[in-house]
Amino acid sequence: MRHAFTLAAENRLPQSQSRDIGLPVRPLDLVARLGRWSAGRGPLYVLLAARLRRMIDDGELRPGDALPPDRTLAAALAVGRTTVVAAYDLLSQEGRIVRKQGSGTRVAPAAVPGGASMETSNPLFLHLLEPPDDVVLLTCASPNAMPKVVADAYAKVLSVQDGMGYYPAGHPALRRALAERYTRRGLPTSPEQILVTAGAQQALSLVARMLLTPGDRVLVEAPTYPGALEVFRESAAVLRSVPHTDADAFVRALQERPALAYLIPTHHNPTGDVLPALLRRRVAEAAVAAGVPVIDDEALADLGSGDLPPLAAFGRDDLLLTVGSLSKILWGGLRIGWVRAAEAVVARLARFKAVQDLGGEVFSQLAAAELVAGLEEHRERRVAELRERHDTLCAELTRLLPEWRFRPATGGQTVWVELPRGDGISFAQLALRHGVAVLPGGALDVTGGSTRCLRISFLATPEELTEAVRRLAAAWDAYGVPEPLAV
Structure with a gap:
């Protein structure tokens, strides 16, 4: 995109x-x-x-x-x-x-000659492919350092010798660990209901490949995770959106029977909002009644207090697919994600995955199995750390940019900000020249709305966040209202 x-x-x-x-x-x-x-x-x-x-x-x-x-x-x-x-x-x-x-x-014009730029690529991916120098990156919401617990888990499993090493559906130890964790959460799950993937992004790609053909309609929230929008557009799907705050509209749109629906009910990306259990049940029951497959993206589910059940707890495993990841709670370099679904769905997805890579890297999966077993203790530390950084970001925004409107997030990794004037796209360009990268809201909204919004992550250290907001304030002081974007 x-x-x-x-x-x-x-x-x-x-x-x-x-x-x-x-x-x-x-x-x-x-x-x-x-x-x-x-x-x-x-x-x-x-x-x-x-x-x-x-x-x-x-x-x-x-x-x-x-x-x-x-x-x-x-x-x-x-x-x-x-x-x-x-x-x-x-x-x-x-x-x-x-x-x-x-x-x-x-x-669309390019910001720099000879290649992709922030103007012509999704900045979420651009800054991973071409990290800018001397810029505080608040675009990619993922931990910026490998925690010791991950290194310890790798050290523990590196001496393991494990057959041929090909596991298209995932290593049995990790599938078993993930199934047990879902079962502890009140959603009985067998290892055969888990497909291990190279992160949640690959999980989304595999599901889209299995379920979508060109021209199919996909129901999404507005705004939503831009990586999912990329996946659906790559499948040549037609995107239909409803405001993420309007569960009733989502239920009505399910009755139109799209080919697929995508939802982030727990610590929504980018707002951090949480869909209450009663509304989860309504969405799940509506999807089952309409026969519409729904992706429940739980990649951020561990990044906040409480533990609401996945949509699958209220309906059928063959229609309510749960996607998860360790990249957000632990480390982005640990490319471990998964899909939880009915056994038949997982078996079909595994065939698609086998064609792509024959299975993921074994030692990462063995380390992940160790980490999943003790994830709750790490989760408590991680959530406390994120809450401190969130509070730092909100305090600095309030102090230096009092015109900007935002609601503190209940979880997740980002704050959704609305600018009082101008648009997020042109301001993001100016902010980049002041040494801080933020994600403009238009990148997350298929309706063309959210143009005055920014997604700002709070994963950086408190010191880095303080400096980032100082740079944003300097950019805002220099920002004039541009001409409207050409459409």
Whole structure:
């Protein structure tokens, strides 16, 4: 997912570097490069958007390139104009193209020449791929150091010799440990109901691959975890969203029978909100009644007080799939996630996973099995540490940026902030130049809303958070209200 960040004039590409971008793309040339774009399954506009998205992501269409007008491209492709308009609108919502009256349709501009940038890539992933220098990163919400308990667990298992080492569904010891933990939480689970994955992100990708075909509708919250939106868009799904605070709207949307629904009921990303048990039951029962598979993302479930049951506690394991991870509670480098579902669903997912990697790395899984057994003690320490950092961030925001509006989070790792003016996209660009990276709200909202919002993580040390807010305040002092984003 790419976002069209509006830059101040002084940040645009130098003239010497811009001569080779912004070229018009001739309709017949584009048609030839599109290839057999319409050969897949699903609505034509979704297939066209998927092929154009891939061309933009792969660099075949460069930042600033002018795309043909919708009527012209429609005639060249022998499709209705509405097909091209809908495809362009979808890419515009993602921020991959910019549409402006009088200027036509262009591939979203890049902040720097020669590659992806914060303007043209999801900054959540960009800052992992290309970490900026001397910048306090408040974008990626994951622990920034390996805790000693993880190192100790690795040391304990490194001498283990374990057969061939291929376990497509996951090492039996870890599957057993995770099943026992769910059972202790009041959700009886067998090891055969657990598929171990390389983090929750791979779990989402596998489920999407199993359940989605191009053009399928996926129900999500707005805002929500941007990595999930990336996965669903990669599947060429059509995203339908409801406000994350409106459980009634979510239940009504389930009655429309989307192909899949995605929900973060425990310490919601990005707000930290928690869906009460009664509403969990309503959502679960509505999903079962409509026959809609639901992903219950519990990646952040351990990062707060209390322990509400997963949605699967209120319905069928074949429809209510639970995704979890150790990356947030322990360490991002411990690439351990999982899917809990019915045995038949897990067996099918395991076949998909076997094609990808034949199974995850064994020593990490053995270490994870050790860690899961003693996770509650570590969880208490981790939650106390996060609460201290959360309180530091909130206090500094209140002190230095009293205009900004936010609610303290009940759990999770991030605070959701609303700016009183301007937009999160252009401010995030300015903040980056002041040495702090934050995630603009538009990256998390498929409706195009949340444009005045920012997601700010509180995983850094109290000292780093204090410095980060100081830099944000300096950026805010320098921030003028920009022109509206072109859509």
